[in-house]
Amino acid sequence: xxxxxxxxxxxxxxxxxxxxxxxxxxxxxxxxxxxxxxxxxxxxxxxxxxxxxxxxxxxxxxxxxxxxxxxxxxxxxxxxxxxxxxxxxxxxxxxxxxxxxxxxxxxxxxxxxxxxxxxxxxxxxxxxxxxxxxxxxxx
Amino acid sequence: xxxxxxxxxxxxxxxxxxxxxxxxxxxxxxxxxxxxxxxxxxxxxxxxxxxxxxxxxxxxxxxxxxxxxxxxxxxxxxxxxxxxxxxxxxxxxxxxxxxxxxxxxxxxxxxxxxxxxxxxxxxxxxxxxxxxxxxxxxx
Numbered sequence: 699x700x701x702x703x704x705x706x707x708x709x710x711x712x713x714x715x716x717x718x719x720x721x722x723x724x725x726x727x728x729x730x731x732x733x734x735x736x737x738x739x740x741x742x743x744x745x746x747x748x749x750x751x752x753x754x755x756x757x758x759x760x761x762x763x764x765x766x767x768x769x770x771x772x773x774x775x776x777x778x779x780x781x782x783x784x785x786x787x788x789x790x791x792x793x794x795x796x797x798x799x800x801x802x803x804x805x806x807x808x809x810x811x812x813x814x815x816x817x818x819x820x821x822x823x824x825x826x827x828x829x830x831x832x833x834x835x836x837x
Numbered sequence: 838x839x840x841x842x843x844x845x846x847x848x849x850x851x852x853x854x855x856x857x858x859x860x861x862x863x864x865x866x867x868x869x870x871x872x873x874x875x876x877x878x879x880x881x882x883x884x885x886x887x888x889x890x891x892x893x894x895x896x897x898x899x900x901x902x903x904x905x906x907x908x909x910x911x912x913x914x915x916x917x918x919x920x921x922x923x924x925x926x927x928x929x930x931x932x933x934x935x936x937x938x939x940x941x942x943x944x945x946x947x948x949x950x951x952x953x954x955x956x957x958x959x960x961x962x963x964x965x966x967x968x969x970x971x972x973x974x975x976x
Binding site for chain 1: 873929932959
């Protein structure tokens with residue numbers, strides 16, 4: 699039983715996020731990436747190979763860059779075609795916060811993932827001097 | 838009067854996002870990036886130069902990777918030290934959806950930005966076959 703991860707984006711955001719997770723947490727080797735449309739190659743086979751690599755008791759999360767985007771559409775279609783929707787979660791509009799927290803957790807149930815999403819939402823930072831008294835909690 | 842953008846991350850997520858925006862929208866040349874901690878150089882000067890480059894009637898958005906992370910802390914500190922908090926918005930836990938929509942819009946008031954945030958949140962995709970009848974709306 700293993701947890702497996704794929705990050706898929708238009709352009710190089712996916713490999714960039716893998717680099718960021720390596721920088722922050724010295725992890726990332728276990729994350730597969732798709733940088734789609736940087737050349738003419740078809741990335742469908744990478745999604746299919748990732749899905750085929752899942753053992754019956756593995757859990758997986760696929761992160762995509764844009765909800766409604768073609769990368770997300772293609773990922774969803776492949777998960778459904780492979781009948782893996784119970785085993786695989788798809789998180790869209792992904793950011794580094796959610797990917798980092800999901801990769802670091804051991805629990806990939808849909809309920810646990812939903813909880814991590816709620817803690818990782820995009821936010822407008824309050825720009826007031828009093829905000830600046832806390833220590834960094836990421837290095 | 839111009840709109841200016843900076844994306845700052847641990848590792849190479851920032852330059853990856855710039856690549857993704859180029860791939861999706863053929864834009865991105867106007868986006869400055871900081872890939873922090875990929876070497877020993879200090880990125881504070883890049884933040885300071887970005888802030889100094891702002892004319893009195895420019896508006897700017899700085900996107901950071903992790904709320905509470907050291908990159909975000911340093912950005913906030915520099916904006917406050919420069920006294921630019923009215924002119925600059927800081928969006929944290931940034932994702933491609935929010936950066937793309939903010940770069941594409943002309944309106945960088947805090948209210949407009951807040952509205953774009955709400956449309957760009959991280960989400961768990963429903964994996965049901967009926968979801969798959971819509972056309973791609975991003976290429």
